[in-house]
Amino acid sequence: MKSSAKKVELASVDDLFTTEESRADAGREKVVEISLSELHPFKGHPFKVKDDDAMMETADSIRQYGVLVPAIARPDPSGGYELVAGHRRHRASELAEKETMPVIVRDLDDDAATIIMVDSNLQRESLLPSERAFAYKMKLEAMKRQAGRPSKENCSQVGNDFGKKSSEVLAEQVGQSKNQIFRYIRLTELIPELLNMVDEKKIALNPAYELSFLKKEEQTQLLDAMDSEQATPSLSQAQRLKKFSQEGRLSIDVMRAIMGEEKKSDLDKVTFTSDTLRKYFPKSYTPARMQETIIKLLEQWQKKRQRDQER
Incomplete structure (x- = not known):
């Protein structure tokens, strides 16, 4: 005849001599x-x-x-x-x-x-472009893997009821547009020397984005061209460098020719040395006073010109 008694589980000695509060405390961080x-x-x-x-x-x-x-x-x-x-x-x-x-x-x-590592640092007030670029890239790739989708498949869907993409969720979290996030991530394709120049504000973000499409060996050659011409690329120059690269026609000579061009900002600028101006002013005039006097004379000339045109 089978016993109808149920199997009895005995508590361990540790369980007998610990309180519910201490057991809960053991599970806390x-x-x-x-x-x-x-x-x-x-x-x-x-x-x-x-x-x-x-x-x-x-x-x-x-x-x-x-x-x-x-x-x-x-x-x-x-x-x-x-x-x-x-x-x-x-x-x-x-x-x-x-x-x-x-x-x-x-x-x-x-x-x-x-994700925790990136989020804890994105709260800082000032971030370098390179820091933001690699942080966005690392977090987006982690979010895609968490969503259980291949990293290259449609930017990955996040596992929620709204069907948002990982890139859309990240954009909302960091307060940037999705396109801007991808533009930052694109900067990770720059060689370290060029990316450092972006951090140092020697190259602006928009030209840097265009330069990121150059092959790595082309970016290295560009450094030589920039050094020989003592210039950094403007947006239009960076766009032309990218176009030549995509057409397979970008050489070091082309780079030097483009970097040797006078920029529009240079063409619009008129510069006088202090030696040139000094002969028109008393020796006691400081550069600041000379500049002030020139501005006043130009204003007077402009007013006279306007009066002459009204006659």
């Missing part, structure tokens, strides 16, 4: 102090950590008050932890001669970690 040497940079981190004035101010604050906002890291399979958010705080802690910093450790997959 905790802030732990981790040695700075155990925290490694995020792979492919696109944001630059510079020892500038802002960094020194952060280091002074940490030296006095400590790190007020914990970093976020995930376990690194090769040992230690990979920083997801808090690279600047980590560097500032080093400068402040701290040995540890507060960190929240999370188990994150690559895509979730990438």
Whole structure:
């Protein structure tokens, strides 16, 4: 005869001697102090950590008050932890001669970690074009993978009821148009030397976008042409360089010819040296006073010309 008694599961000793509150607490995220040497940079981190004035101010604050906002890291399979958010705080802690910093450790997959890493840095007031370009690229690719679609397939649909594309969601999140996001991402095709010139505002964004369509070897040759002609490309020049490249007719000679052209802004500019003007003014006149006097004379001449035309 079979027993009708049900199988009884006995609680473990740990369960018997722990409260419900302590078991719930064990599941919560905790802030732990981790040695700075155990925290490694995020792979492919696109944001630059510079020892500038802002960094020194952060280091002074940490030296006095400590790190007020914990970093976020995930376990690194090769040992230690990979920083997801808090690279600047980590560097500032080093400068402040701290040995540890507060960190929240999370188990994150690559895509979730990438999105958190990008989002935590996009909030900064000033971002370099190169930082924004690589950040948008990394986050968009992670969003596409999370959506479960091939990265090259129709920009990927996000898994929601609205059927929005990943690029559309990203555009809403960062407050940029979808086209502008793709224009920034296109900058990642520039060789480092040209991209640095964009960051340094030696090349504007619109010409840089056009130059990104040049082959890598053509971009390297362009650096030589720019150096020999001591000029950077305007938008129209960059567009012609791109057109010649697409037609297979872009050579170093063509680049030098284009870069050697006088720009419209140069043609519209009239420049006088102080030596040229000095003979028309007393020796006591400063350059600023000479300029002021010339402007007044030109205004008087313009008024006289208008009166003559009205007669």
